[in-house]
Amino acid sequence: EAEVAQSPRYKITEKSQAVAFWCDPISGHATLYWYRQILGQGPELLVQFQDESVVDDSQLPKDRFSAERLKGVDSTLKIQPAELGDSAMYLCASSLGGYSYEQYFGPGTRLTVT
Amino acid sequence: GIQVEQSPPDLILQEGANSTLRCNFSDSVNNLQWFHQNPWGQLINLFYIPSGTKQNGRLSATTVATERYSLLYISSSQTTDSGVYFCAVEVREYGNKLVFGAGTILRVKS
Numbered sequence: 001e002a003e004v005a006q007s008p009r010y011k012i013t014e015k016s017q018a019v020a021f022w023c024d025p026i027s028g029h030a031t032l033y034w035y036r037q038i039l040g041q042g043p044e045l046l047v048q049f050q051d052e053s054v055v056d057d058s059q060l061p062k063d064r065f066s067a068e069r070l071k072g073v074d075s076t077l078k079i080q081p082a083e084l085g086d087s088a089m090y091l092c093a094s095s096l097g098g099y100s101y102e103q104y105f106g107p108g109t110r111l112t113v114t
Numbered sequence: 115g116i117q118v119e120q121s122p123p124d125l126i127l128q129e130g131a132n133s134t135l136r137c138n139f140s141d142s143v144n145n146l147q148w149f150h151q152n153p154w155g156q157l158i159n160l161f162y163i164p165s166g167t168k169q170n171g172r173l174s175a176t177t178v179a180t181e182r183y184s185l186l187y188i189s190s191s192q193t194t195d196s197g198v199y200f201c202a203v204e205v206r207e208y209g210n211k212l213v214f215g216a217g218t219i220l221r222v223k224s
């Protein structure tokens with residue numbers, strides 16, 4: 001069964017350092033999402049891509065976060081510089097695209113900033 | 115924005131018991147999904163159910179879209195059912211992102 005791949009699974013970094021996460025969606029899925037989940041809460045959308053274009057980054061802290069999906073397939077989310085409050089689970093999801101399609105999630109990257 | 119409320123927030127069951135989790139939402143939705151988050155943090159898809167009733171083994175779900183709620187039923191619970199259950203909805207007016215509830219923490223004791 002096709003799955004969303006993410007790496008690394010765990011990342012520990014010091015504040016002010018740069019960190020990057022990678023996601024490979026299910027083959028053929030045009031829409032890719034990055035969500036952030038703070039401990040004890042539900043995930044919240046950071047950025048959404050349709051193919052290689054950003055369609056929603058309204059909740060992305062653009063002063064320190066960036067995301068790209070250059071060829072419309074895999075994606076990278078970067079934080080520079082990392083802050084203590086960025087400690088969270090970063091989840092990638094994908095769907096076929098458009099409205100009313102089921103979203104599938106990867107295993108996530110658990111980030112700890114010290 | 116849309117509000118998604120899940121109840122109860124916490125639930126402790128004895129193995130073999132049945133349970134019902136509820137999700138209320140404040141607007142019309144074009145997608146509703148139920149997830150189980152395992153101890154490693156991965157979200158496992160349980161149901162895609164914007165309306166109607168579906169069953170998968172010991173789990174079933176019902177969404178009454180006109181009354182803006184969904185129910186997840188777990189029968190004959192097992193310790194492996196423990197974890198956090200999330201309801202998430204998609205509302206066309208807000209794009210096709212999923213908006214999650216706060217989750218229900220389920221603990222099944224043997």
